[in-house]
Structure formats: C-alpha cells, structure tokens
Amino acid sequence: MKIADLNLELKRIRIVNKIMKVVPISEDFISRTRGLVEVSSGNGKKRNFMLQHLHMSFKFLLRGIQRMIESYSLPNKKLTPHMFRHTFCKWMLKATNNDIEKVRRLAGHSNIATTSRYLKDSYSDLADAVEALPKF
Incomplete structure (x- = not known):
C-alpha cells in the first residue's frame, strides 16, 4: 500500500494485488492514519526524511506483521x-x-x-x- 492509495475524503483505499480494487474505509481507520497522510503531503527535508523512513518501514511491515501474529500462537495452534x-x-x-x-x-x-x-x-x-x- 502507498499513501497515494488512500483517499480520506472519499473514505476509500485502493488495493493493488492481482487486480486493482477500491474498498471503503471506516472513520476509525481514517482517524488513525490521518497523521501519516499529513506527513506525506508536507514538504521539505522533514517530509523527505519521514517518507524515506516510512518506505523502509513498509518494506518490512508485511513480514513483521506475520511474525508478530505468529508470536501469539499457542504451542499446539499456529496463528496466521x-x-x-x-x-x-x-x-x-x-x-x-x-x-x-x-x-x-x-x-x-x-x-x-x-x-x-x-x-x-x-x-x-x-x-x-x-x-x-x-x-x-
């Protein structure tokens, strides 16, 4: 997901995998991501630093989430x-x-x-x- 895939005004997110889909997002999701979107739309050195950091974070986010979820697994039941x-x-x-x-x-x-x-x-x-x- 990229910041550009979020449209907070229309309450939508574009998801691109095998095909592109547009799905609605909740007010709760919007309030939790508003700061992230505001940083991405800023300008200057701080914006560039934050975007570079976010890009690096997103790169590892998927596997990190997968590991976090698996860490909550019970000994006899793997959580996925x-x-x-x-x-x-x-x-x-x-x-x-x-x-x-x-x-x-x-x-x-x-x-x-x-x-x-x-x-x-x-x-x-x-x-x-x-x-x-x-x-x-």
Whole structure:
C-alpha cells in the first residue's frame, strides 16, 4: 500500500494485488492514519526524511506483521494472518445479516463460492438460532 492509495475524503483505499480494487474505509481507520497522510503531503527535508523512513518501514511491515501474529500462537495452534481474514469475513457476514455479495466484494473474492465457505455456522451460531425460535 502507498499513501497515494488512500483517499480520506472519499473514505476509500485502493488495493493493488492481482487486480486493482477500491474498498471503503471506516472513520476509525481514517482517524488513525490521518497523521501519516499529513506527513506525506508536507514538504521539505522533514517530509523527505519521514517518507524515506516510512518506505523502509513498509518494506518490512508485511513480514513483521506475520511474525508478530505468529508470536501469539499457542504451542499446539499456529496463528496466521489468514485467520484474521477468516474472522473478518465471518463478522462481516453477521454484521450484514449474511449479505454474501457485500462480503464477497469487501473480501475481494472474484467468485462467490469462495465467500460462501464462510457461511458455515459454528455450534454457537446454531445454538443461538435455536434459542431465537418463537415460543408457542
């Protein structure tokens, strides 16, 4: 990700991997990144130093995040970045009342069958559904 990929006014971020996608970002994300964007749009020696430092930081950020996540693993259960993606999809399905098309687009899946894997209910989801049955 580059600073130029953020559009705080339109609340969007451009993600470039296999294909380019534009996804919405939350107010919380905007407030947490505003300082970073302001530094990048400044001028002079301080801006150049900060951008050079940020570029070097971003270079190692992905592997650093992966190592940090793995460091929280339990001895018998490895924690991976993909688990966060899985959790995002599950929570987003719940937040959108199982609107699989919205979640497909937010997750960047080209095929809805990929997203449908996250529809599998957990035991607690099934128990909640049983409890929600109307009483006769």
